[in-house]
Amino acid sequence: MNALEQHAALTRADAKLLNRSDLTRRLVARLNDEAVIGGIGHTNFDLWAAGQRPQNFYMLGSMGLAAPIALGVALAQPQRKVFALEGDGSILMQLGCLGTIAAVRPSNLTVIVWDNAAYQITGSQPTLTAAGMDLVAIARGAGLPATWVADENHFEALIDERLADSTSGPVFLCARTDSQPPAGVTDRDPTKIRRQFMDAMALAVKSSA
Amino acid sequence: MTEQRPISPPETWDETIVRVLKANEVRLVTYVPDKVLAPLIKRLHADDYFTVICPAREEEAVGIVSGAYMAGLRGILLMQTSGFATLPNVLASLTVPCQIPMLMIVSERGTLGDFQLGQVIVCSTMRPILRSLNIEHYAIERQDDVEFITDRMIKQAFATQAAATMILSPLLTARAGRQAQP
Numbered sequence: 001m002n003a004l005e006q007h008a009a010l011t012r013a014d015a016k017l018l019n020r021s022d023l024t025r026r027l028v029a030r031l032n033d034e035a036v037i038g039g040i041g042h043t044n045f046d047l048w049a050a051g052q053r054p055q056n057f058y059m060l061g062s063m064g065l066a067a068p069i070a071l072g073v074a075l076a077q078p079q080r081k082v083f084a085l086e087g088d089g090s091i092l093m094q095l096g097c098l099g100t101i102a103a104v105r106p107s108n109l110t111v112i113v114w115d116n117a118a119y120q121i122t123g124s125q126p127t128l129t130a131a132g133m134d135l136v137a138i139a140r141g142a143g144l145p146a147t148w149v150a151d152e153n154h155f156e157a158l159i160d161e162r163l164a165d166s167t168s169g170p171v172f173l174c175a176r177t178d179s180q181p182p183a184g185v186t187d188r189d190p191t192k193i194r195r196q197f198m199d200a201m202a203l204a205v206k207s208s209a
Numbered sequence: 210m211t212e213q214r215p216i217s218p219p220e221t222w223d224e225t226i227v228r229v230l231k232a233n234e235v236r237l238v239t240y241v242p243d244k245v246l247a248p249l250i251k252r253l254h255a256d257d258y259f260t261v262i263c264p265a266r267e268e269e270a271v272g273i274v275s276g277a278y279m280a281g282l283r284g285i286l287l288m289q290t291s292g293f294a295t296l297p298n299v300l301a302s303l304t305v306p307c308q309i310p311m312l313m314i315v316s317e318r319g320t321l322g323d324f325q326l327g328q329v330i331v332c333s334t335m336r337p338i339l340r341s342l343n344i345e346h347y348a349i350e351r352q353d354d355v356e357f358i359t360d361r362m363i364k365q366a367f368a369t370q371a372a373a374t375m376i377l378s379p380l381l382t383a384r385a386g387r388q389a390q391p
Binding site (some may be wrong): 035057059060061062063064065066067068069070071072073074075076077080089094096099100103105123129190191193196197201202 | 237260262264265266267268269270271273274275276277278279280281282284299300301302303306307308309
């Protein structure tokens with residue numbers, strides 16, 4: 001059984017409480033020239049702290065648009081695998097994009113959401129997931145294969161599967177995360193971030209699993 | 210023997226825009242529907258040259274077009290005035306600071322005979338928003354200007370890494386033999 005289907009019946013309540021910085025480092029450690037779009041807030045800070053890569057686009061505003069930006073990259077470069085990293089508060093602002101991604105069906109796109117049930121950067125006010133909104137159920141309802149992340153090993157297996165697979169997808173992964181602070185802060189230089197990302201995207205994709 | 214060439218009917222604004230988009234290699238089209246833009250949208254859907262996406266919101270489309278641009282694919286967003294009014298945050302926090310040549314075509318509703326008060330009020334917000342963000346914008350009023358304005362605005366946008374808003378005035382879209390749209 002593959003990792004995506006291994007814990008299909010898992011609910012948010014049963015998913016292990018994981019650490020965003022740790023999971024981000026586990027993701028980045030597995031990447032070569034894949035693109036990563038980091039949504040604003042602590043999602044972004046932890047992506048920065050996990051080791052800066054020119055293939056990372058660090059959003060500095062435009063809350064909720066990590067997945068749409070990643071969709072654009074995935075459409076432009078079908079041969080490159082693309083990951084969007086978002087927080088629960090961010091994806092809640094742009095739930096329609098899940099339907100758009102399901103309709104366009106880019107096989108190279110993975111959307112990962114860290115669900116800590118809080119707007120952590122603004123003082124940890126509760127998000128709607130704290131009131132019971134289930135983002136995996138919503139993604140499935142939008143037409144995306146989706147799963148809760150059971151634990152660290154499951155997360156690594158899911159990422160390895162996405163890196164090895166170039167036909168199925170897009171896929172939506174959601175991890176329940178704790179309230180630990182991020183491991184760093186992104187440098188805010190938008191034109192530099194955009195330029196470096198574009199230069200990296202202009203290079204041919206080498207890795208092919 | 211010279212070949213007899215029939216006199217072709219004059220191009221419509223939507224035909225001209227399709228031709229200009231192709232000439233500038235703008236292959237990705239995102240839109241949120243608008244009745245005035247319907248003939249253009251229909252033409253784009255029917256043409257294999259274009260990848261056409263209709264997302265749930267205009268803001269989403271700005272994200273898609275921005276990502277595609279950074280990865281080497283040129284795109285555009287088509288919308289009506291009320292859709293543009295949902296965009297100031299993304300324009301101010303992604304498009305302008307990251308210097309992304311975000312191409313936008315806005316069908317101008319809420320002026321020159323509109324009967325919906327909401328459309329009229331939202332229309333009055335468009336130019337102040339564009340001016341305050343220093344985004345290049347131009348209203349196209351005559352068929353004779355469609356090619357010149359769209360082609361030059363698109364080229365300038367990519368040359369200067371800056372957004373461009375092409376406003377389709379009712380003078381173009383409602384007067385050119387088409388009925389005023391509800």
